[in-house]
Amino acid sequence: MAKSIRIRANAKGDVVLVKALLTHPMETGLRKDKKTGKKIPANYIQEVDCTHNGKTVMTAQWAGAVSKNPYLSFKFGGGKSGDTVGIAWVDNLGKKDSIETKVK
Amino acid sequence: MQRRTFLKGSLAGTTVAVAVGAGLLSPRAVLAAWPKSAFAAKTVQDALSAIYGSADTSPSNDIKIKAPDIAENGAVVPVTISTSIPGISDIAIIVEKNGLPLAANFKLSSSSKGFVATRIKMGKTSNVIAVVKAGGKSYSARKDVKVTIGGCGG
Numbered sequence: 001m002a003k004s005i006r007i008r009a010n011a012k013g014d015v016v017l018v019k020a021l022l023t024h025p026m027e028t029g030l031r032k033d034k035k036t037g038k039k040i041p042a043n044y045i046q047e048v049d050c051t052h053n054g055k056t057v058m059t060a061q062w063a064g065a066v067s068k069n070p071y072l073s074f075k076f077g078g079g080k081s082g083d084t085v086g087i088a089w090v091d092n093l094g095k096k097d098s099i100e101t102k103v104k
Numbered sequence: 105m106q107r108r109t110f111l112k113g114s115l116a117g118t119t120v121a122v123a124v125g126a127g128l129l130s131p132r133a134v135l136a137a138w139p140k141s142a143f144a145a146k147t148v149q150d151a152l153s154a155i156y157g158s159a160d161t162s163p164s165n166d167i168k169i170k171a172p173d174i175a176e177n178g179a180v181v182p183v184t185i186s187t188s189i190p191g192i193s194d195i196a197i198i199v200e201k202n203g204l205p206l207a208a209n210f211k212l213s214s215s216s217k218g219f220v221a222t223r224i225k226m227g228k229t230s231n232v233i234a235v236v237k238a239g240g241k242s243y244s245a246r247k248d249v250k251v252t253i254g255g256c257g258g
Binding site: 015028052055063064065071072073074075076077079 | 139152166179199202208211215219224225240
């Protein structure tokens with residue numbers, strides 16, 4: 001089930017630029033429901049693990065202050081076309097999703 | 105069919121509950137080191153001390169923050185941070201006037217380049233501070249972003 005992530009990785013020389021769009025409500029837990037006046041419980045991605053050929057290259061630690069349906073982009077060196085890039089997220093409720101793609 | 109789905113669901117639920125109860129599958133255990141205290145800190149200083157061990161940062165011109173001067177919608181403020189400082193291990197994005205200032209922290213490996221981009225929420229006009237940790241030292245840069253409509257309220 002990797003429907004919550006869209007990913008693209010492009011190599012330029014040996015530097016790979018990864019762009020990813022995650023689908024997630026990213027509720028801070030501070031917002032109130034306008035109709036009921038009750039607080040909407042927090043639900044946000046806490047950690048995004050980004051791997052290159054199975055090795056972690058970047059770990060993003062997030063709070064509720066990251067926008068809804070988060071966008072993430074980063075670069076790493078030593079990669080080439082055809083390599084595998086993976087992204088996996090875990091939210092504060094323990095829900096998770098991951099995806100892998102090939103570098104173009 | 106319905107019964108099967110129900111059974112599956114309840115079974116999975118129980119397994120997870122048991123695992124959580126045993127502390128095996130709690131979010132804390134799954135997450136390597138999500139720095140809760142840093143994200144719960146209410147001031148920039150506290151957040152920095154919690155995440156990097158020290159609130160001292162030296163201003164650096166080698167950190168570039170790309171963010172709009174005026175953000176019409178505070179719920180989605182694109183921020184790109186790039187730096188040429190060698191040996192970086194962390195990049196943090198802090199919004200000075202958010203209730204919880206620390207928005208994101210990126211832990212980089214040795215092969216990472218000093219570049220991250222994401223979109224953050226901003227409650228009101230504030231400085232966006234990028235803190236880069238490299239070789240045990242912290243460097244910072246800031247950029248003022250004006251927010252027309254806040255992104256943290258309901």
